[in-house]
Amino acid sequence: MGDLIMQPSNLKVSPKYSESKEMYLKALVELDVFVSPTVSRLANRLGVTQVSANEMVRRLTDQGLMIHTPYKGVNLTKKGRQLGNNVLRRQRLWECFLYDYLKVEWSRLYELTCNLEHNTPPEVTESLAIYLNNPAQCPHGQPIPTVDGECKSLKGIPLNQLGIGESASILSVTESPLEVVEHFSQQGLLPGKHITLVNTTPLQGPLTLQVGQAHIALGLQMAEQILVKRD
């Protein structure tokens, strides 16, 4: 007997939005909090050369997903933002599952879900959301976008903007490179935790925080990655 053919192709069938393209869209969503990032910032974030990023930005622009204004920055179109938010939704749902159910290490969640996010069909995403009880945040405290690609941003302030003596609780930490996130984890700087700003130092110097009983020093750049809400 002849074999059954697994048609159409089991192999990658050049999807409309490749993993690479999705990563550009996601990166843009992640970076575009205050000002639109330049191509170089994007390139930097994604670990590719500016030239490569430029090419890709052009392709994505041609697809109507972003707009590049030279020397000003790259902006997502409505559609581009939706797609980027969809990627983020998938990633953050998986982060919830890995953390809450599979007991995966908190600091590795981002890297471990960064491929799943491009390979999760809508049916699975939505079933997963139901299974998880439609969580509002991922384990980093970041909001999970809705099915239709909307994402309300957190209203909190960066930790470094606290005044000395002020107490606050951590809303979220920005998804950051492994070493940084591992450091957060070791210092107990997780969403929901309470902290007090004990001290600051001039010239980009570290802050001193109280976390639980301990006093810890935290670099300014790291403090900027932590969003808090004053008590």
Added chain:
Amino acid sequence: MGDLIMQPSNLKVSPKYSESKEMYLKALVELDVFVSPTVSRLANRLGVTQVSANEMVRRLTDQGLMIHTPYKGVNLTKKGRQLGNNVLRRQRLWECFLYDYLKVEWSRLYELTCNLEHNTPPEVTESLAIYLNNPAQCPHGQPIPTVDGECKSLKGIPLNQLGIGESASILSVTESPLEVVEHFSQQGLLPGKHITLVNTTPLQGPLTLQVGQAHIALGLQMAEQILVKRD
């Protein structure tokens, strides 16, 4: 402040075993039940041209994962079989999760997990296995290979080898194209179900089965995909 760089690259970093290569390995494991498949059979299964399959087989041969004896067939090496079984393990574990927890439609499990299988890091795979309580079979009744790439095959006989009047229970159905699997599902031909062979017809004609109260006709080629164990 400068951005935090998500280095090294978030983008696909040309893995040792690409998704394509993994699919070739998996296909070979799936096809190599009785005789080693030829390159054409492989090509057919994967929905690529023979030429493409040939190229890829050469590359995989160079990597020491398979051996091609022209006109005879392609064989996996020890290492190749292990890798193929690893892919199968990941897919079948995901199938369990999707079916038992996410309540995904039985007939779509294969397609929905066919990308996840290439994007699941070992930590996640093993945590998932624990979460699922180390299942022995996937929802198709197929055995789940062990962590170290071993897979004991089912001892059952193809449904069409039953004698008339014999009863049996379904051990497994071969992962097959959507239409086929959908048909199995509609007819209630799922692992664990009881059937009786009522009748056969000559010349590759259909069999008649009793499933529950109903009598159904089943094409010979489809019957070959179902493994049963006599009562």
Added chain:
DNA sequence: CCGGATAATAAGGTCAACCATAACAATTTT
């Protein structure tokens, strides 16, 4: 308003994984 830093573009690669067409080799059928 000029010069250095930063950003963008141009030009010409590489590499994996596909494709088509065509020739050639082995096996099976008649």
Added chain:
DNA sequence: AAAATTGTTATGGTTGACCTTATTATCCGG
């Protein structure tokens, strides 16, 4: 044994997503 079928290889594409090196454009601080 010749013909038909099936399997393999050779040759020469394409495409997406990267790369390096070099040039050009813009911005911004002194």
